Amino acid sequence: MRFISTVAALALSAGMALADAKQDVIDSLNAFNDLFNEYTVAKNVEGLVSLYAEDALWIEQNKPLAQGHDAIRPTFAFLASKNGVNDHSIDKLVVADDGSLAVMVGTAIVKVEEFNLDTTGTFLFVMKPEGDSWKIVTDMWHQHQPQEQQ
């Protein structure tokens, strides 16, 4: 009886440890999103670019797939130069059981006053863990069309 109790206790303990580990991964993805927003507010273009893997895929609306930091930087540089807003919130997280791959889907609020731009969009990040955080290996996004055009 004592043996069964011990095994049950170990199983319970292991289960709790796994649940904690999965929550740590979720927390780290939320922290990553916070960092993205902080860099945007701070107009830290190189900080934003550093969140991407060097060979990250960049798939923006109406354009063919591009790859690498040189394809990514101009969008953030433009927004920073125009005091633009690009606020990301997370709507859905899909994470591999072992935490080696994640997909983050969310809503982007994008505003550039100079161009009277005030829009929302959807972003999808494919992410891989690197060091004590994550790198975006794919960024696919689009702006939402006005309701009457959908």
Added chain:
Amino acid sequence: MRFLTSLALLAATALPVSAQDATTELNAVNDAFNTGIVEKDVKGLVDLYGPDVMWIAPGTPMNLNGLAEAEQLFSFVTGNDGDVTHDIDHLFISDDETLAVMIGDVIAKVPSIGVDGAGTYLYVMDKIDGEWKIVGDMWNQVPTE
């Protein structure tokens, strides 16, 4: 540091797998998609999807009722003798083969309504009961010159 420890713990519980097997399986899903279009097999196409699908069509917010959207789209395409072809240009597969992302070119032609387009699709794929299922479908269209 705690994040790294947590990742190590999750990785330690994963079953050993072969990435080559997953690549073969995912290529088979793509082949099944292309075959389903040619054979106008709407049910076969819809069966490639999981029960809960993030459907992210160009210019629209995410719709979590993706299975119904997929059925509607494939019924429309096949009902109008359309042709949609996918290829695979990039595959990301988790080490434990429970999650994958497939990215490639899509060519869509529905001559009866003047559609002749190309773009990029992205599938998020989950291993559900031993089978890869599409749980996220996002795509764009690239205007022709």
